Amino acid sequence: MPDAEKILLKMAEEEGVDLESMSDEEVKELLEQLEGKAADLGAVDAEGRIKEADLIGRVMSEAFLQASDEDPKLTFPEFCQRVDHIELGDKDE
DSSP: OOHHHHHHHHHHHHHTOOGGGSOHHHHHHHHHHHHHHHHHHHHHHHHHHHHHHHHHHHHHHHHHHHHHHHOTTOOHHHHHHHHHTOOOOOTTO
């Protein structure tokens, strides 16, 4: 059974919706709406991850350039090792 069908069955059960009382066409339409929403959410999530990765890349490259100005022999792998050991505070701070 495809994931959308499983999700629809679970949602219907939780909400007390009797899918048996609906026509095949109505159930098919609900499935299509659910799949469309899932696709939209996936696209939004992927777009957000791409933007986040781009920002992280820009910040990392700027930080590397600043660090290499201080130490011209610094290689990127060495820089990454330094960054890996930085303790970050809580996000709420």
